[in-house]
Structure formats: structure tokens, C-alpha cells
Amino acid sequence: MASSQKLRILFLCTGNSCRSQMAEGWARHLSGDRLEPHSAGIEPRGLDPRAVKVMAEAGVEISAQRSKHVDELMGRYFDYVITICGHAHEHCPTFPGDTKLLHVPFDDPPALARSAASEAEALAHYRRVREEIRAFVEGLPEALVRCRRGE
Numbered sequence: 001m002a003s004s005q006k007l008r009i010l011f012l013c014t015g016n017s018c019r020s021q022m023a024e025g026w027a028r029h030l031s032g033d034r035l036e037p038h039s040a041g042i043e044p045r046g047l048d049p050r051a052v053k054v055m056a057e058a059g060v061e062i063s064a065q066r067s068k069h070v071d072e073l074m075g076r077y078f079d080y081v082i083t084i085c086g087h088a089h090e091h092c093p094t095f096p097g098d099t100k101l102l103h104v105p106f107d108d109p110p111a112l113a114r115s116a117a118s119e120a121e122a123l124a125h126y127r128r129v130r131e132e133i134r135a136f137v138e139g140l141p142e143a144l145v146r147c148r149r150g151e
Helices: 019-030 047-059 086-090 109-114 119-138 142-148
Strands: 007-013 033-043 081-082 101-102
Touching: 007 019, 007 086, 019 047, 019 119, 019 142, 033 142, 047 101, 047 109, 047 119, 109 119, 119 142
Parallel strands: 007 033, 007 081, 081 101
Antiparallel strands: none
16 A cells, blocks of 8 residues: 555444444544545444434534445455454455454444433443544554554
8 A cells, every 4th residue: 555545444343323433434534634434334224313413512424424234345445444343343254455354342332322211321322432432543544554564
């Protein structure tokens, strides 16, 4: 990969409704000049309205993103595929070329929200995971370049 090219990254989770959508949104927002982020799911479920809401609160618009099946992206080249849940990691397809696979799991806000006593408590789960994903994505461009160079 030439240094002037953007790193092509695919964030992969089960439903492509929340965590991978957040990761794609953060990557575009924080490092769109250095990353070309995409997201997909093993079993897409549609964009989660709470994910859209908490990302908008942080100034990141993801409402135009759409939930898609990983099969839609097969045949494309990615520098990295980052699985962000165990199910996606276990069922991740093989991508062409020298794509590197990383697994960085995050809690599932929709699952946590099911046992929440209120909407405020449910949104608190989404906000916490949003910030954890942000912290991960903030260090991505440099960390991935170092990883690729074997540092």
C-alpha cells in the first residue's frame, strides 16, 4: 500500500446495526483523511435508532449509513477486517489479498438495553460503548500502520 492511500477497513459484527455502524462513523469522522471505513454484518438487522441517537449526540451523523450483509463486500480488498463481536469473528469469511484480521470485541448495547429498567439506562449502555469504540478508533491509523510494518 502506498503511503498516500487510505487504509481500507471493514468493521464486522453480527447485525451491522450498532457497534460496527458506530465504528464506521467514528472512523470517517475522526480519520476520514487516512481511513476508508466500511461496516457489514453476518446477519444484518437494520440500523439501530439508539445508535443513531447517541452518535448524533457526539456530533457524528450515521443515519445515512445502512445495514448490509458482508456478502455485499466480498471480492473487495481491505487492508484490515476488524471483528468487533465473537460471533462475527467465528464466522468471518476469507477476504482476498493480504487482508489482516483483527478481533477487538465490544459489549453489545442492544443486548444490555434489554435488561435496562428505563430508556435512560438503556442509552447509558449505548453511550459507554460509543465512547469505548471512539477511544479504539482514535488510535487506529497509526496503530495499523505500525502493525503493517511489523513494529
